[in-house]
Amino acid sequence: MAFIRLNKIKPTKDALADVGFPYYTCRKCLGRGKKPVDQSSLRPVCETGTDILSYSTPDSSLELTRLIPKRFFTLIVEDEDVQLVVDTIIAANKTGNPGDGKIFILPILESYRVRNGVRQTHQ
Amino acid sequence: MLLIRAIIRPEKVSLVLSELLAAGFPACTKMDVFGRGRQKGVRVGDVYYDEIPKEMLLYVVNDEDKDTVVRIIMKNARTGENGNFGDGRIFTSPVEDAYTISTGSRGL
Numbered sequence: 162m163a164f165i166r167l168n169k170i171k172p173t174k175d176a177l178a179d180v181g182f183p184y185y186t187c188r189k190c191l192g193r194g195k196k197p198v199d200q201s202s203l204r205p206v207c208e209t210g211t212d213i214l215s216y217s218t219p220d221s222s223l224e225l226t227r228l229i230p231k232r233f234f235t236l237i238v239e240d241e242d243v244q245l246v247v248d249t250i251i252a253a254n255k256t257g258n259p260g261d262g263k264i265f266i267l268p269i270l271e272s273y274r275v276r277n278g279v280r281q282t283h284q
Numbered sequence: 285m286l287l288i289r290a291i292i293r294p295e296k297v298s299l300v301l302s303e304l305l306a307a308g309f310p311a312c313t314k315m316d317v318f319g320r321g322r323q324k325g326v327r328v329g330d331v332y333y334d335e336i337p338k339e340m341l342l343y344v345v346n347d348e349d350k351d352t353v354v355r356i357i358m359k360n361a362r363t364g365e366n367g368n369f370g371d372g373r374i375f376t377s378p379v380e381d382a383y384t385i386s387t388g389s390r391g392l
Contacts, residue, residue, distance in 0.1 A: 261386035
């Protein structure tokens, strides 16, 4: 489960496909990190008309709870591949600035393939 | 580390976010979701709403902070004195590992 910058989606997809993980699920989300959002860095973007804030709902545009659009990326892999995938995502997304995102590793107990009902356990 | 998934009323999001920020939990993720609960949606007059819009908040916290975060969400996402159906659910699940992309470091 990774939260990444919107403009890094394509490089991440390409990098993961290159190392053999073409499958993923992703969706839009809003979020904030440990550091407060730097309003001054957002202002020029707003003025140039880029719709960075168009995902924001009216309540999230309050100064206090301002959230930043991110991409929420989910990938299910075997235990031995975790390190490779983490390294790939970090390499593709690293700009060195706060806001690059976060990766969380969650256990998956089992999975089923809807097409034929095949069950796979992951321990 | 634990992942806290809270599915709450959209109008309560702003309050929950600001209370958690004040309590020292700034990092979170929010997304729009649709779903129904044990009441199988709601019926208003003749209209039956099967999927009700909610907001999902994701928080990854250390084990010892779980109770604090859950308590704050529960207190602020509740409507009325005793709460109502549709106020939402909170789920927690284990997180094995966390990485920060900008530094590549492990941990929260």
